Amino acid sequence: MLVKLTKSRDSSPAWEFSTRKIDHDESYLLSLMRDRGTSYSSAPQSVLMSMRGMLITVLTLWIPLTPLMWLLYRQLSAANSPAKKRRPSNQLVCFEDVEGVDSAKVELMEIVCCLRGSINYSKLGAKLPRGVLLVGPPGTGKTLLARAVAGEAGVPFFSVSASEFVELFVGRGAARIRDLFSVARKNAPSIIFIDELDAVGGKRERSFNDERDQTLNQLLTEMDGFESDINVVVIAATNRPEALDPALCRPGRFSRKVYVGEPDEVGRKKILAIHLRGVPLEEDVGLICNLVASLTQGFVGADLANIVNEAALLAARRGAEMVSREDIMEAIERAKFGINERQTSGVQ
Incomplete structure (x- = not known):
């Protein structure tokens, strides 16, 4: 469409052209312009404009695909075990660092002797216990005991919390269990420590979580799959033994239970x-x-x-170089009754 616009006295006529987009008949347009004697020219697109168009295209595709790629990465990395491995050279904890639980230390010393090879249990037809369950209130030193066993035996130590196995994606916990036990077998003799076992080992008839049930089933399968000549011991800790699935506590799995209770005055x-x-x-x-x-x-x-840490903080707060009896007594009072207004005003 061609429209003539108004013109002023000192300017030439102005014209406005309305055209449609040329798709497939570009060659016809060029031939028509040549026949009519119309002059035309073209210039190549600049490199900057080309890069700009390419960047816009990439961003347009990348932004919506980023969440999908992240989900795919999480699924593909499902087999990566969350366990923290400690090599024998890094095991700085031994039984001398654990006090107040003498009976538990005696029970676990047998595991240490078996892993060291100082007890020839296989000659008498005995087998190394596959699982040891540490039972007791929180804070009694169950995790420290497990690390001490690995330190005394001088074997690799794999530590993991049971809650890390249960994830949003179905099957991921079971994959992590398989990977953990596979790595432990390759590093045998070794120790696997699972803290808060009840987070994944609860009774299945009370559970409505399919992912947790699959993880528990995989744990049972892996413990049954131990060969008699592979020295891998699984030590688990819980303060709710009554909540565990009975299949976990049967002979051949966590058949040995060690109670880690509150220490007496000597302890x-x-x-x-x-x-x-x-x-x-x-x-x-x-x-x-x-x-x-x-x-x-x-x-x-x-x-x-x-209590010891609080006493040291109180001494540092008042600028002292040594911890006094008063600091110890105030720390005990804080542990028993909390912080009162008098202690708070002393801080200010």
Whole structure:
């Protein structure tokens, strides 16, 4: 369509052209322009404009595909085990660092002797226990005991929390279980430690979580699949043994149960002596241990470690170079009753 526009006195006529988009008859248009004597020219598209168009195209495709690619990556990496491996050279914990649980140490020392080879149990037709279940209240040192077993035996130690197996994607927990046990077999003799076993080993008739049931079934299968000549011991910890599935506790799996309870007064003294190493005190260490142990009935190892830490913080807060008896007593009061207004005002 051709339309003539208004013109002023000192300007030439202005014309407005309305055209349609040329798709497949571009050659016809060129031939028509040549026949009519119309002059025309063309210029190649600049490199900058070409890169701009390419960038727009890539971004247009990349933005909606990014979430899909992330989901695909999560699925493909499902077999990666979340376990943290500790090599024998990095095992700095031994039974000397664990106190207050003497009966549990005696039971676990047998596992250490078997892994070391100092007990010829196979000659008598015995088999190395496949699973050891540490049962007890929180903070009693179950994780520390498992690390001490690996440190004493000098074998690789794989530590994982059971809650890390259960994920949003179905089948991922089972894949992680397979990968964990596969790596442990390749590094045998080794120890697998599963903390908070009840997070994945709960009774199946009470569970409505298919993913957790699949993970538990895979764990049962892997423990049954141990060969007798492969020295891989699974140590698990829980404070809710009554919630575990009976299949986990049958002979051949977690058949050995070791109770890790609250320490008595003598045990609390020994635990305090360990945590007070390197802490400068105004009084004798033995005197402080006796005092604190007599005032902390029912406290576990984690509670005692927290008391020592709080006392050191209180001493640092008042600018002292040594921890006093008053700091220890105030830390015990905080652990028992919480922080009161008097203690809060002292901070300010």
